[in-house]
Amino acid sequence: MSEISISIPSLSENIRIVESFIDNAKEKFELNDDIYGNIMIAVTESVNNAIIHGNEGNKDKNVFLTLNMENNSIVFNISDEGKGFDYNSLPDPTAPENIDKPGGRGIFLMKALSDELTFEDDGKKVKLSFYIN
Incomplete structure (x- = not known):
């Protein structure tokens, strides 16, 4: 099966395009x-991170979203044009000192909701896999 992909400018209102993309996949x-x-939650969270943190809300930079079927998984790749980040040194959102902080839950959520989560290209690319059988 061929890959399905879209690219969107880094504007938070473009999340609705991503939601339609996921509705079509459903x-x-x-x-x-x-x-x-x-x-829906994990992919929109990832795209939001790419818009806000990766591309720093710069509408001249794009977020790229692709979907592939691999074996018994539906796989989403989300990449941005930012500098990347060190995904190994993220603060734990469940730690007592972080529990009241508004940010920092996105990746935690993405990990919890997907079957596999990997970062590539210095954190500029996120791969989310969901098992379907």
């Missing part, structure tokens, strides 16, 4: 509601 691949819900 229909095309007949995803059940649980997987669909997890994908």
